[in-house]
Amino acid sequence: MALRIIFMGTPEFSVSTLRALAEAGHDIVAVYSQPPRPAGRRGLDLTKSPVHQAAEQLGIPVLTPLNFKAEEDRQAFQAFEADVAVVVAYGLLLPEAILNGTRLGCYNGHASLLPRWRGAAPIQRAIMAGDAETGMMVMKMDKGLDTGPVALTRTVAIGPDMTGGELHDALKLVGAEAMREAMARLEAGDLALTPQPAEGVLYAAKIDKAETHIDFSWSAGDVHNHIRALSPFPGAWFEAEINGRVERIKVLASQLAQGSGKPGEVLDDVLTIACGEGAVRLTRLQKAGGKPLPAVDFLRGAPLGPGTVAH
The missing domain is CATH 3.40.50.170 (Formyl transferase, N-terminal domain)
Known part of the structure; x- marks a missing residue:
């Protein structure tokens, strides 16, 4: 029954x-x-x-x-x-x-x-x-x-x-x-x-908007886990200067990568970013009002080359 x-x-x-x-x-x-x-x-x-x-x-x-x-x-x-x-x-x-x-x-x-x-x-x-x-x-x-x-x-x-x-x-x-x-x-x-x-x-406290910001002073493992945990919603983000204007960029996917430098520093032409320890490669991103894009397509309209700082 x-x-x-x-x-x-x-x-x-x-x-x-x-x-x-x-x-x-x-x-x-x-x-x-x-x-x-x-x-x-x-x-x-x-x-x-x-x-x-x-x-x-x-x-x-x-x-x-x-x-x-x-x-x-x-x-x-x-x-x-x-x-x-x-x-x-x-x-x-x-x-x-x-x-x-x-x-x-x-x-x-x-x-x-x-x-x-x-x-x-x-x-x-x-x-x-x-x-x-x-x-x-x-x-x-x-x-x-x-x-x-x-x-x-x-x-x-x-x-x-x-x-x-x-x-x-x-x-x-x-x-x-x-x-x-x-x-x-x-x-x-x-x-x-x-x-x-x-x-x-x-x-497991509710996700607060304030904690969605990416802190690149963390270890690469923590940054990667932070990004993937918040993908696709609400989305982890950072800010960087693109074509003379500071923009907020949402990161929807990443990978652990090799490299070191100042936390937040872009290390190469494929969006490898230095963390407090190690580095992450950002593989899928989205500008405010834009579509989610693979990094290679994102970079065509948003040059974030070596030396750029994400914060």
Whole structure:
């Protein structure tokens, strides 16, 4: 017998799990997502979240409360009489009234190997730290921040040049299959829970705009990890003088390279830049208002030759 599921999610990352549960034959009685946000040049258009749009395509009713402080919103949630709530990147901390508002509780799909990288930006933080692997975990939620017992784990390797976008796309598919399996086990009464260890806790703070700037005084390894973690969004950047004008340049891909010099100094004609230790070669870049380009094409319109300083 299929589970009655309330699905809670917002970004494109969550859509694969929503679709996987629907394809598995579960009865998704409602979808909760963040409210439509202003969009367009003037911010006058309201855009529904990717999960909201996917739910409408599937014919599932969508609710978008700002939070669950209002008693009527809590009662509406409980009135669905769901067996379980599935939460994937919803964007709200859930109060106990919601955590306990279904027969079997709430299960979260989280993109890290808990307890490492609890919090908002586990994908980017794992790459920034140079982790060799991460994964998706299905856990039963409690009132803490990603502290609940773990039901299922799937591991994903992080390649040395893998970007945040590439890891995001790998994890969303792994997470969908993991949640499909977890709900099948839950339905069968065969889903075991294991408490998270007390050791190894790290928090993945939300990415702040101020930290997207590239600091070439760091080691080449740290600079490379910083660039790939933030690619394609929000994007790591530096400033340099191009044709007599200082411009901001976003870097979407890089490689570790040989060379040394003053941090930020361009060392050759293929955009190798000296770091505090070692060097990186910038391989894909984007000027403000421009298209992402391979370095060889970027350099045709933006001469950044040897001796130029990136800062």
